[in-house]
Amino acid sequence: MYRNARPLEMARFQYHFEDGSKEAVMRTLSYYQNEDGGFGHAVEADCWNPNSTPLHCSTAGEIIHEIDYENAGHPVIRKLLKWYVSGACFNGRSWDITVKSNNDYPHAPWWHTESESSCHTDYNGTAQIAGFLIRYGEVGSEPYQLGVRIANEAVEAFDPLENTDMHTCACYVHMLEQIIKAGAQEQVPYRLLEERLHAAVNSMITADPSKWGGYVCRPSQFMKSRDSVFYPENKEIAEYECGFITDTQLSDGSWDIPWGWEDFPEEWALSKNWWKGQVIIENLLYLKGFRC
Numbered sequence: 001m002y003r004n005a006r007p008l009e010m011a012r013f014q015y016h017f018e019d020g021s022k023e024a025v026m027r028t029l030s031y032y033q034n035e036d037g038g039f040g041h042a043v044e045a046d047c048w049n050p051n052s053t054p055l056h057c058s059t060a061g062e063i064i065h066e067i068d069y070e071n072a073g074h075p076v077i078r079k080l081l082k083w084y085v086s087g088a089c090f091n092g093r094s095w096d097i098t099v100k101s102n103n104d105y106p107h108a109p110w111w112h113t114e115s116e117s118s119c120h121t122d123y124n125g126t127a128q129i130a131g132f133l134i135r136y137g138e139v140g141s142e143p144y145q146l147g148v149r150i151a152n153e154a155v156e157a158f159d160p161l162e163n164t165d166m167h168t169c170a171c172y173v174h175m176l177e178q179i180i181k182a183g184a185q186e187q188v189p190y191r192l193l194e195e196r197l198h199a200a201v202n203s204m205i206t207a208d209p210s211k212w213g214g215y216v217c218r219p220s221q222f223m224k225s226r227d228s229v230f231y232p233e234n235k236e237i238a239e240y241e242c243g244f245i246t247d248t249q250l251s252d253g254s255w256d257i258p259w260g261w262e263d264f265p266e267e268w269a270l271s272k273n274w275w276k277g278q279v280i281i282e283n284l285l286y287l288k289g290f291r292c
Contacts, residue, residue, distance in 0.1 A: 026067075
């Protein structure tokens, strides 16, 4: 990590494993924030678009959620809330997971505007954003009310039998967690959301570990510890992933990145290394959460 990671991943690593501070993470994250309050500049390492996009903004929100940051008055959060209510990249129902300006910069093929990737659903990103608005918006404020409306619409639209995209499902999981953190269970059909997520999560996890060598859905996509509401029904496979993570660590301490870009090979070489920092954090957090 010290030789290869970006400052952002390094700050997160130090917070989780070396007594670093949440403030250091927020300070480093702020360097990816634009004047308009949105985020860009490859904070999501598969897209080098410097402009503010919902993809980058939701990624920033996930990091804030990851460190369980509680000060809703932090300038980074206040500016991000302002960007969300500005209407930028918002069609009244969802935020655009891809934007046309992505095409002008190095990016993974699935973030090309014309891509037909299965992750391009209305609520990939949007569900997580709704949860962020509920948690960090002041009760009754415009951001909070917007979050509550979108969250209710997202729950109504969520069909666990039809939703086949693990990234969208993970956004719903984040939304559920943010609703709980905000104590807003009465504002959204929380029990219905949890019930539908149980069905979706249980069906999406690849139950055959022999297929885990590629880009598949593992328990870590949805849970980070035994405290997860999804753990009891997936206990055996979730515990198995601890050994899988340990066994697949590379000699340099990182893990393989099971995807790549078809274009921009030079830029992908950099992004791949950035992703290694991200995956190291994710895997070590999983092992820590499961006390492995």
